[in-house]
Amino acid sequence: MTLAPDAIAAAVKAGLQAALETTGGANASYIPYLAGVPSGLCGVCAVTPDGQLFEAGDTRHGFAIESISKVFTLALALEQSGREAVRAKIGARPTGLPFNSVIALELHGDKPLSPLVNAGAIATASFIKASGREDRWSQILGCYRAFAAAELPLSKEVNESEQATNLHNRAIVWLLASAGNCFCDPPEALDVYTRQCSVLVTCAELATMAGTLANRGVNPVSKTKVVSPGNVPPILAEMAMEGLYDTSGDWAYEVGLPGKSGVGGGVMAVAPGKLGIAAFSPPLDPFGNSVRAQKAVRTVAGALGLNLYAA
Secondary structure, eight states: OOOOHHHHHHHHHHHHHHHHTOOOOBOOOSSHHHHTSOTTOOEEEEEOTTOOEEEEESTTOOEEOGGGHHHHHHHHHHHHHOHHHHHHHTOOSOOSSOTTOSHHHHTTTTOOSOTTSHHHHHHHHHHSOOSSHHHHHHHHHHHHHHHHTSOOOBOHHHHHHHHTTOHHHHHHHHHHHHTTOOOSOHHHHHHHHHHHHTBEEOHHHHHHHHHHHHTTTBOTTTOOBOSOGGGHHHHHHHHHHHTTGGGHHHHHHHTOSOEEEOTTSEEEEEETTTEEEEEEOSOBOTTSOBHHHHHHHHHHHHHTTOOTTOO
């Protein structure tokens, strides 16, 4: 069933209003740049498979993509190496522990279980077939830009802030390397992973990236095939299992769509064949998910009856 444009526009407007009425949360404080982003910013967007954009609020403010980037590096790895190789090397199971957990690695022989937690995302960046650091980075950034149909910039300020504070991830990458689960030079893998988290997107661009997944891998704006249709289902499966970290099960229960959050304040969700949704607001819950962006996406999905598990 095709969604009526008027219904989408009304749902997006309602999503913004519901988000603005939601209180609580705090900006990520462990990355200095994120701590200084104005906490009142809030926007919500939706993009249809035919490229229609619906938006409300602060939808053109660039924010750090952070962990949402993991979805798109995974897409590149799947395109290069195939779903079975990625599952064998990176994994396809939720960890049941925080996104930056070292214990999750230790419990499983220093092998990541999911490409959507930090250990698995660093391993995924290292798994990209590349001739060296800059080639690896160029391929990853090029993939993101193809998903967004936009020239997404790397923020020097965000990157410097993150590179200076990524001590925990330095421990993770060396644990991966010690078990043979980092597939390039460890400092290179960590540097590229940190860069990918420091890319700036707007809510409108993020909705287009989600819309590309909703459109079976074809960008709804550029009409370019970005990822093979056969690689979209494993991406959505990973998002459903681990996309909102510790609260992924609650998200599936309440929203019923594959989603992904980032500590920059973004949340995206995919309704296959129907809609890509994105929202942004900096204050986070204790698990690293934007409080208001979750509310916005939940409202849009509910208003349009997008829950995949509904009869």
